[in-house]
Amino acid sequence: MELVQHLDDKLLFAVPKKGRLAERCTELLVGADVQFRRSNRLDIAISTNLPVALVFLPAADIPTFVGEGKCSLGITGHDQVEESNVKVDDLLDLGFGKCKLQIQVPADGPYSDPKQLIGKTIVTSFIHLATTFFTELEGKQPGDKLDTVIKYVGGSVEAAVALGVADAIVDLVESGETMRAAGLKPIGTVLNTSAHLIASKSPSHPDVLQILKSRIEGVIASNRYVLCQYNAQRKDMPVLLKITPGRRAATVAPLEDDTWAAISTMVEKSRIAEVMDQLASNGAEDILVTHLANCRV
Numbered sequence: 621m622e623l624v625q626h627l628d629d630k631l632l633f634a635v636p637k638k639g640r641l642a643e644r645c646t647e648l649l650v651g652a653d654v655q656f657r658r659s660n661r662l663d664i665a666i667s668t669n670l671p672v673a674l675v676f677l678p679a680a681d682i683p684t685f686v687g688e689g690k691c692s693l694g695i696t697g698h699d700q701v702e703e704s705n706v707k708v709d710d711l712l713d714l715g716f717g718k719c720k721l722q723i724q725v726p727a728d729g730p731y732s733d734p735k736q737l738i739g740k741t742i743v744t745s746f747i748h749l750a751t752t753f754f755t756e757l758e759g760k761q762p763g764d765k766l767d768t769v770i771k772y773v774g775g776s777v778e779a780a781v782a783l784g785v786a787d788a789i790v791d792l793v794e795s796g797e798t799m800r801a802a803g804l805k806p807i808g809t810v811l812n813t814s815a816h817l818i819a820s821k822s823p824s825h826p827d828v829l830q831i832l833k834s835r836i837e838g839v840i841a842s843n844r845y846v847l848c849q850y851n852a853q854r855k856d857m858p859v860l861l862k863i864t865p866g867r868r869a870a871t872v873a874p875l876e877d878d879t880w881a882a883i884s885t886m887v888e889k890s891r892i893a894e895v896m897d898q899l900a901s902n903g904a905e906d907i908l909v910t911h912l913a914n915c916r917v
């Protein structure tokens with residue numbers, strides 16, 4: 621097939637084809653200037669500016685494709701990587717798709733501790749992680765027969781308790797809305813997860829992989845930091861530079877009035893309001909904050 625022949629000289633990069641991570645992945649690829657056009661119904665898109673082919677796959681299958689070396693790079697949930705139990709290089713935590721894999725029981729039921737579920741029936745899409753969790757809880761060795769029954773369902777896991785199929789479920793929780801709507805509450809956390817960039821242990825194009833990794837790292841860092849600039853009297857600088865030390869060091873430039881200086885520094889976006897308050901109350905003036913489109917740090 622012509623398409624497959626064209627893939628030999630390209631790095632295959634697996635990204636979620638739908639679901640919670642798909643849109644953020646597309647934004648990340650755009651930010652990293654991986655240009656591509658995805659034809660309707662086709663799950664492979666050839667990049668028009670890099671030797672890369674994007675392969676759109678279910679998030680749950682991506683660790684297997686990367687682990688077996690069929691794709692050199694992939695983006696999926698850390699939960700999927702752990703569930704697949706494959707050997708891949710974990711390159712970057714991408715900081716989105718954050719949620720928890722939790723043990724959930726009826727909110728008005730008798731259970732308040734995961735230990736009370738030993739010997740009961742658990743329904744989940746995460747068979748491996750749930751089995752590992754209950755193996756430890758039962759004080760058994762990997763591979764031992766468990767007293768707890770762990771059953772697989774592929775989706776709508778929350779319904780299992782209401783349908784009388786399960787005493788508890790192990791499923792993902794972000795806002796908790798789905799859990800509460802199903803009349804459930806959490807009594808334990810199996811795993812904290814977010815989207816990760818993963819790589820095959822034997823990637824086909826290591827040079828292209830490095831380019832993509834550092835571009836994606838740049839996009840992630842530019843989402844995490846802002847550039848904060850302000851003017852200050854030199855006498856106030858010792859205190860102000862403690863508030864904004866920068867990632868390596870702040871840039872300090874002289875002004876015409878040599879009792880003043882212009883300071884420029886990177887600050888974590890999540891802290892910027894608090895940092896601005898502190899700067900203003902310690903003598904900084906003309907404080908400007910600029911969002912970063914991209915960076916290499």
Ligand SMILES: Nc1ncnc2c1ncn2[C@@H]1O[C@H](COP(=O)(O)OP(=O)(O)OP(=O)(O)O)[C@@H](O)[C@H]1O
Pocket residue numbers: 638639640641678679680696697698699700717718719792793794795813814815
């Ligand atoms: N509520 C959530 N909040 C944040 N991240 C989530 C949430 N649910 C799932 N994820 C992350 O997204 C990954 C893919 O889950 P998702 O349910 O979107 O996949 P899917 O089953 O392929 O899609 P769909 O649900 O459309 O069939 C999960 O493994 C997890 O890492």
Ligand SMILES: O=P(O)(O)OC[C@H]1O[C@H](OP(=O)(O)OP(=O)(O)O)[C@H](O)[C@@H]1O
Pocket residue numbers: 639640775776777791792793794795796797798799
């Ligand atoms: O805590 P919340 O913010 O409510 O999110 C949790 C829900 O999100 C995921 O499902 P999703 O909606 O992606 O659909 P799914 O049932 O197909 O997995 C997950 O499986 C939960 O059901």
